[in-house]
Structures are given as C-alpha cells and as structure tokens.
Amino acid sequence: MNVAQTTDMTPETLFSPANLWQSWLDVEVALAHAQADLGIIPDWAAEGIAAVANVETLGLEALEAEAARSHAPINALTRVVAARAGPAGAYVHWGATTQNVMQTGRLLLMRRAQGALRAHLAGAVDCLAGLADSHAATPMMGRTNRRHALPISFGFKVAGWIEELDRAADRIVGMEKRVFVLPFGGAVGAMHAFEGRGRAISRRMEQDLNLGALLVPGRAVNDLFADYVVQLALLATTFERIATELYALMSEEIGEIAEVQGAGTVGSSTMPHKVNPKLVVHVMAMAADLRAAAAPAMQGALTLHEGDAAANHLVVRVLDRVCPLAWTLARAFETLCKTVRPLPDRMLVNLSDSPAYAASERLMMLLAPILGHIQAHDILQQMLADAPPSRDALAARVVALPALRGAISADAVTEALDTRTYLGESERIALEAAIFGRDLAARLRAGVSGAQEPQEGRTGNEAVAEIGAESGIGAGAG
Structure with missing residues (x-):
C-alpha cells in the first residue's frame, strides 16, 4: 500500500492512524531507495525495507503499541520495520530525523x-x-x-x-x-549525517515523492x-x-x-x-x-x-x-x-415591484444630452424622493418638463423605464x-x-x- 495510490481515502480517513503510518513508511522507503542509488546503503537493504514497509504487513497494533511505549512514533516505526526486515532493518531511517519523516508524510496526505x-x-x-x-x-x-x-x-x-x-x-x-x-535535512536542516551527499539524496527523494526542493x-x-x-x-x-x-x-x-x-x-x-x-x-x-x-x-x-x-x-x-x-x-x-x-x-x-425607478439611470442618460447630466439627475431624484409614482405617471411628468420642449416622447420615456430590458452588458458578460x-x-x-x-x-x-x-x-x- 502507498498513500499516493490509495483510492478509498475520504476527509474522515485522511489523517487516520493507518494513513499516517503508511505515509511515514512511504517516506522511509523513498529515503532508502535514494541512499541505495547513491551507494550509501546496499541495494538489498532498500529492497528489504520496501518489502515490509506496509501497515498491513507490519500491523497497526504493533506500530501503535511500540509508539505508546516509546512516545516516539518514528523511532517506533524504525524498530518495528527493523524487526520485520531482518538484516535490511539495520539501514532504515539512515541519517534522518523524526520531524523529517512526519512532516513529509503529512505533506503527502495534504496533497491527496x-x-x-x-x-x-x-x-x-x-x-x-x-x-x-x-x-x-x-x-x-x-x-x-x-x-x-x-x-x-x-x-x-x-x-x-x-x-x-x-x-x-x-x-x-x-x-x-x-x-x-521536501523538508528533509536531518536534525537541524544542514544534512549533517549524509557526508556531503544530502543534496543528492534530497533530489532523488523529491523525484520519488513528487515534491519540490528547499535550499534550507x-x-x-x-x-x-x-x-x-x-x-x-x-x-x-x-x-x-x-x-x-x-x-x-x-x-x-x-x-x-x-x-x-x-x-x-x-x-x-x-x-x-x-x-x-x-x-x-x-x-x-x-x-x-x-x-x-x-x-x-x-x-x-x-x-x-x-x-x-x-x-x-x-x-x-x-x-x-x-x-x-x-x-x-x-x-x-x-x-x-x-x-x-x-x-x-x-x-x-421583484423587478416589477419598483417600476418607476429601477431603470431611472437609463432615463437620466436619455435626458442628459438635453438638460445636462447634473440637472437630469436632480430632476429625477426630486420626482422620486417622496412617493415614487407609477411608471406611466413618471413618464407623463417627465414629458411635461418645459425644458424638454417636447423633444422626448412618452413612449421613449416609458421604454427607458422598462426594467426588463435594461440589463447593460449582463448577457455578454454571463456568456463569456x-x-x-x-x-x-x-x-x-x-x-x-x-x-x-x-x-x-x-x-x-x-x-x-x-x-x-x-x-x-x-x-x-x-
């Protein structure tokens, strides 16, 4: 089992004990393979670690019992893997520190x-x-x-x-x-235990786990x-x-x-x-x-x-x-x-509940070329200030304005106040x-x-x- 391949993960099981332990085991396997590739540990040791690095193989109860005894989950993991992997177990967790493994494992689950x-x-x-x-x-x-x-x-x-x-x-x-x-740098981040090959180990682990790189x-x-x-x-x-x-x-x-x-x-x-x-x-x-x-x-x-x-x-x-x-x-x-x-x-x-003023901006812009923007605004604001009239009543009052001198018809005013047709560029924007x-x-x-x-x-x-x-x-x- 590998957390990256698990198909039945849910929000409720994301950080379940089994998934957490498996994510840590996946990190240990990636570390072992990287170190084997570089000749730091034997190939057979990496394969032996990988062969048993499975929660179902090791047993969740065994892992949790050892963690309860030591109060150190990754130390517990190392001991249980070592006991199951035989001679290969001597090479598990080679130069790593607890937080390296726990944090990286959690990142793998977060990515899921x-x-x-x-x-x-x-x-x-x-x-x-x-x-x-x-x-x-x-x-x-x-x-x-x-x-x-x-x-x-x-x-x-x-x-x-x-x-x-x-x-x-x-x-x-x-x-x-x-x-x-990948936050994998040993005890303080400077890769002390890897004899100058820390960056090379990290590169291989980054590729294996599909994680990015940190300089520090x-x-x-x-x-x-x-x-x-x-x-x-x-x-x-x-x-x-x-x-x-x-x-x-x-x-x-x-x-x-x-x-x-x-x-x-x-x-x-x-x-x-x-x-x-x-x-x-x-x-x-x-x-x-x-x-x-x-x-x-x-x-x-x-x-x-x-x-x-x-x-x-x-x-x-x-x-x-x-x-x-x-x-x-x-x-x-x-x-x-x-x-x-x-x-x-x-x-x-709801749109029809305010027929007299919901499209008042369009009427104002119709009047503005004749009256000027400010005067058109103020006239309409005054007409609508107290008890807004019906659309027809408002149209009649607007057409009767002396300053318009009959330049705008009642039909044009009524059409301008039709709220159903004054949608601006709503349709274009919505379709885009x-x-x-x-x-x-x-x-x-x-x-x-x-x-x-x-x-x-x-x-x-x-x-x-x-x-x-x-x-x-x-x-x-x-």
Missing part, C-alpha cells in the same frame, strides 16, 4: 486532499458555468447596500462568482509549488503551512460569500433562489409548512470555521531557532482540522451549486463567464492527481443525508 479539493471546485465551477449560460438573459434586480439598484441578469451575478472562484483557484494552485516541498530544509519552516491554511481560508471566504448571498436570495421576502432538496425533506418539527434551506447553511458554518483557522496557523509560523516543538504541535493540530474540513467544505459547496434552483418568475415580480468557467474547471481537473471524481446524479435528499450524517445538519431546525 488538495487533489480532491480541486476536483470538487472544478465540479462547482462547471455547475455555475451552466447557470451563467442558461440564465445569461434572465432579468433580476441588482442590489447594492441591501437596496434595489439596477436590473441585471442572474447569469451576470453568477459570472461574478465564477471570476471570484478563479482568483481563489489561482491562489490555492499557486501555493502548491511553495507548500509541497529545516525544521522551522512552518510559514509554508501557514501559507497553505491562509489560502484555504481565503477560498472558504469566497465559498461563504457566495453561500451567504444565496441564503439571502432564499429568504421569504426575496425568494429568488431555492434548494432542490427532494420530496420528504422536513424543515421543522413544529411547523409543517416550513422547508428550511439545508445545504447553504452548512456551507456557511464550515466556511466560517475554516476561516478562523488562519490565525493559529500564522501563530505556528513563529518558530524559534532551528526547531520549535511547541510551534510544530500547534501546526499539526491546525492541519488535522483544516485539511479534512477544506475537503468536506469543497464537496459540500459543489453539492450546493448542483442543488441551486433559480426562480425567474419571482425575480421578475460560462466559457471561462468551463475552461477553469478543465484546468483544475487537468492538475488533479489521484483525486476522487465528484459523485454524479445525487438527489437533494441524498446530499442532505450525507452532509447531515457528517455534522448533524438538523441542528437549529425550525
């Missing part, structure tokens, strides 16, 4: 989670691209400062989400070259883990912002978005009429939790000298929470995007975003290594049940 996260992000972006495409011209009210602003299309709104997710994807992919590097592979380089967590926290911020907006659009008063939850979903144990949003609030809660991890991760980067156990323990605690959480969050966000149902009829009703989003999803998938494919065809009920089982989604019902 990263691949899955990218796959789920690709699935979410694909879904949003479909919404941007199909609703490129679906009119709705744009809102600024929680007030009606100008009409847009729903596809335009989704286009903004796609572009924001692209920036988030750029950050999490960009940090991979900084984070997934020390034990105090926790800033790379802080980088990892901060980028995930920013991704969570984007997820949360989109989910929060969806949640607001699901409110009774707006009602422009619904979750497709499937028949039989219960919203409240006391109010039979209620079917509460389920998935969106779960995403919001998880995203807030992940955002909060940025501060302790940065605290863990404040290491002292060439090694700092206190900082390292803090970093491990943060990573143990953040990696599975980020994976689960990305999966839940993809599911949310698949269950979002726009309600165009309700969007049109749909193309861009599908390309982004393809690029994310192209970089995925060993990630599980998102599950297709799940119903809303199945999605709710899965997420509910993970975190008690029923909490707060009603």
